[in-house]
Amino acid sequence: MNTTIIILIFLLGLIFGSFYNVVGLRVPINQPFANERSICPYCQHQLAWYDNIPLLSFAILGGKCRHCKEKISYIYPLMELVTGILFTWSYVVIGLNLELVTALLLVSMLVIIIISDIKYMLIPNNVLLFFLPLFIIMRIFQPLDPWWSALLGAIIGFSIIAVIIIVSRGGMGAGDMKLFGVLGIVLGMEKVLLAFFLACMIGAIIGMALLLTRVIGRKQPVPFGPYIVVAALITYFYGESLINSYFNLLL
Incomplete structure (x- = not known):
């Protein structure tokens, strides 16, 4: 190195x-x-x-x-x-190598998002729209295996949060939905599901800790973006190992 x-x-x-x-x-x-x-x-x-x-x-x-x-x-x-x-x-x-460009773009987007979501509880559309075409270009030159995993990942990531928003009548924000759609392009169909699971798990653990320590109240809104950011980074760097380890436990 x-x-x-x-x-x-x-x-x-x-x-x-x-x-x-x-x-x-x-x-x-x-x-x-x-x-x-x-x-x-x-x-x-x-x-x-x-x-x-x-x-x-x-x-x-x-x-x-x-x-x-x-x-x-x-x-x-x-x-x-x-x-x-x-x-x-x-x-x-x-x-x-070329995938490093994707990694740096992903880190850049997520850092901006965590700052804006912590400060304003908002994931800006302009930020997502700026990075979206860059990720599409990177997945054209550095495709996932299979190549259509990025497309299906975007659909799955977007749809999961859309369903939650409809069922819970606003339990999550549209910004989270769009962010998962963009993440699906980077992560692919399997890893975007893992990222969603990890985000929920991290959010539940930290949320419970904040409630027990009375840092937040029961009805106090908490930004979900930081949990998505942490989950996306873990999934991007270690998602394959986590998925393989999970399936090995089942065998």
Whole structure:
């Protein structure tokens, strides 16, 4: 494993993670992000380039705005670090080949989604529509086996959540439905089912823990997106092993 490449990919992840913070926080509220400089959300002061260095600026400033001294949300350095780690892990697991592009695109989309869903309980259509054609192109050049698994995965992923929404009369959001449809293209028919099962299991365990510790109330809405994100990542990297292990237990 090339150490230089690992370091470069990690640094690239930190840089993109900083950008994804901006995208995840601005796109849901229709704020431009491509041509506008970052500002402090409290004092609206435009931040200098040296206040935007991933991880480093947060540490130097002690987690506070240089101008108004208000605390900076930990979501910024956390998502930068998570993106850096996931970019690096993608390379470690997959190696330097075409599928790595799919992995980095998947990580990118999921990081943006987890930020927007935690902050606004919303999975932006614009984000899904941006990544959808990219995943389709990648599955054309790097098809699943069989190739139609991606198409069937999209239908299954979309349909499962659609049925839940209809039966529960809004128990899940349309954003979750569209996200599973996109994930189906990346994961395929078998793995998208595994991702759904894992998301439900993770959500149930964490939800119960939050209820027991009274962090949330019984009727308090909780975003499901973060559970889908974790489940999708586990499934993408380890889904084949999990499925094989399950069937081996049955034999």
